[in-house]
Amino acid sequence: MPKMGLKNLFFFKASPSPPSSPPTRTFSDSLMDQNIETARAIISKWELISPSDQTAPLFSNTRQEAKQYLNAVMSLQSTMQHLVALDSSSDTLVQAHFLMQLAMKRLQAEFYRILAQNRDNLHPESVASTDHRSSSVSDDGSDFSDDEFRFAGDSVSTVAMADLKAIAECMVSAGYSEECVKIYILMRKSIVDESLYHFGVERLSSSQIQKMDWEALESKIKSWLNAVKIAVGSLFHGERTLCDYVFGSPERKTAESCFAAICSEGATSLFGFPEKVAKCSKKTPEKMFRTLDLYEAISDNRQQIESIFSSESTFSIRSQVLASQARLGEAVGTMLNNFESAIQKESSKILMPGGEIHPLTRYVMNYIAFLGDYGDGLAEIVGDWRKNSLPECYYRSPDREGKKGSSEIAERMAWLILVLLCKLDRKAELYKEVALSYLFLANNVQYVVVKVRNTNLGLILGEDWLTKHELKVKEYVSKYDQAS
Numbered sequence: 001m002p003k004m005g006l007k008n009l010f011f012f013k014a015s016p017s018p019p020s021s022p023p024t025r026t027f028s029d030s031l032m033d034q035n036i037e038t039a040r041a042i043i044s045k046w047e048l049i050s051p052s053d054q055t056a057p058l059f060s061n062t063r064q065e066a067k068q069y070l071n072a073v074m075s076l077q078s079t080m081q082h083l084v085a086l087d088s089s090s091d092t093l094v095q096a097h098f099l100m101q102l103a104m105k106r107l108q109a110e111f112y113r114i115l116a117q118n119r120d121n122l123h124p125e126s127v128a129s130t131d132h133r134s135s136s137v138s139d140d141g142s143d144f145s146d147d148e149f150r151f152a153g154d155s156v157s158t159v160a161m162a163d164l165k166a167i168a169e170c171m172v173s174a175g176y177s178e179e180c181v182k183i184y185i186l187m188r189k190s191i192v193d194e195s196l197y198h199f200g201v202e203r204l205s206s207s208q209i210q211k212m213d214w215e216a217l218e219s220k221i222k223s224w225l226n227a228v229k230i231a232v233g234s235l236f237h238g239e240r241t242l243c244d245y246v247f248g249s250p251e252r253k254t255a256e257s258c259f260a261a262i263c264s265e266g267a268t269s270l271f272g273f274p275e276k277v278a279k280c281s282k283k284t285p286e287k288m289f290r291t292l293d294l295y296e297a298i299s300d301n302r303q304q305i306e307s308i309f310s311s312e313s314t315f316s317i318r319s320q321v322l323a324s325q326a327r328l329g330e331a332v333g334t335m336l337n338n339f340e341s342a343i344q345k346e347s348s349k350i351l352m353p354g355g356e357i358h359p360l361t362r363y364v365m366n367y368i369a370f371l372g373d374y375g376d377g378l379a380e381i382v383g384d385w386r387k388n389s390l391p392e393c394y395y396r397s398p399d400r401e402g403k404k405g406s407s408e409i410a411e412r413m414a415w416l417i418l419v420l421l422c423k424l425d426r427k428a429e430l431y432k433e434v435a436l437s438y439l440f441l442a443n444n445v446q447y448v449v450v451k452v453r454n455t456n457l458g459l460i461l462g463e464d465w466l467t468k469h470e471l472k473v474k475e476y477v478s479k480y481d482q483a484s
Helices: 029-045 064-086 091-117 125-130 156-173 177-198 206-211 214-247 252-278 285-308 312-345 359-372 375-384 406-428 434-453 457-483
Strands: none
Touching (some): 029 064, 029 091, 064 091, 064 156, 091 156, 091 177, 156 177, 156 214, 177 214, 206 252, 214 252, 214 285, 252 285, 285 312, 312 359, 312 375, 312 406, 359 406, 359 434, 375 406, 406 457, 434 457
C-alpha cells in the first residue's frame, strides 16, 4: 500500500462550531478563563509543528499526559458552548477556536499513528477486554478517569483499541467526526482490500469469467470457497466489531456508515463472484458440483453475513448475497435438466458382453450419488424445479412423510434413476438373446440398488424404494433362468 502522509489526511473547518445546546452548568468568567489557560498550556506543549513532526507520541507509557490532554479539550469544549451562548463574536471564543483546531490537529496525528503502527495488531477479541475500562466521554462531559487509562500489562491490541476509542469520542464530541472517520476509513479499508487480495479474491468482470476455460474457473472457485470462510468469519466480522467499538457511542450510525465505507466494495466483489459464475452460458453437467459448492457456501454463511451487514448502509450487500444465491439455484436447476436430457439422448449401440454393467449406468449413478451428498443444499433448491409426474408410491416411504424438503429431493433423485432405467430397458432390447437381455437388466439394476444403499441416496429414497428395486432384480434373475 502506498504510504499516506499526514498532510494528505488533515483537513480543517475554518471555524468549527461547537454544538449549540444550552449550557448545563453555571460558568463564571474566571472559570472559563482558567479552562482556556489550562487548555492553552497543554495544547501548546503538544502542538504539531508540521505533518512530519517527529515529537514523542502523546499516547504512550502511563497515558497520564494523554488523560490530561483529553480532559483539557473537553473542558475547552464546554467553555466554548457557554461562550457561544453569551457572545458568539467574542475574542475569547476566537482564541478558544484556535486552540481547539490545534488540539484536533494533534489528535488526528495520534489517531493516524496508532492506526498505522497497529495495522496487524487490532483484533476484535481485544474489544471484550477493553469494554470494562475503555476511555469514554460521558453525556455530561465528565473527565476521563485515571482507571480508564491504566493499561499496565495489557496487550498491544487492547491498549491501541482503548486509545482509538478515547480519541474518537473526543473528536466526535468536539464536532470533528468527519475528520476522524476519514482517517479511520482510509487506513482500515486498505487492510480489508489487501486481505481479500491475499485470500485470492479477484475483481473479475462477467465477460472475463465467460471467457475462462473450466479448469481456470474451477481454480478461481476453489480460492473463493476458502476465502469466503475467512472473510465472513474473521475479516468482516472483525472490522464490524472494531467499528462498533471505536465509534459505537453515542451515535451508532457513525459506526455503521464507517463499516460500510470500509467493507462494501470488497464485500460486493466477494459476494458478486458466484452470481457471475452462475450466469455463464455453458451450464454443462460437470459444472454442477462446483455450483452447488458455491450455493452451500453462501447458505452456510448467510445468517452470519446478514448479522454482520445488518445496517441500512449495507443493504446492497445483503441484496447481492440473495441475488447470487438465487442465480446459483437457477443454474443448478438448469444443469439438472440438462443432465436428464443428456441421459435421454444417449444413443450408443454398445452391447455389453455377458450382460455386464453399462458405462452409462456407472456414470449416471456416480453422478446422482454425488448429488445426494448435497442433500441440504438441494432441499432449498428443488422446490422451484419443474415437477415431473411420478407416483408417490415409487419413491416415498411412510417414515419420510411430513419432512420438509425430503419428498422433493426424493422425487428428483427417483426421477433421474427412472430415466436411466427406462434407457436401460431400451438398451436391453438390442440383445438378440432374451436371456442376455434379462441378465443385462439384472446386473445393471443390481448396480443401481447397491449404489443407492451404500450412499446418501439410501437415506433420501428410503427403504421402500430399495425393497421394490431389489425385487425387480430378483424378477430379472428369475426370467434369465427361465430363458436360459
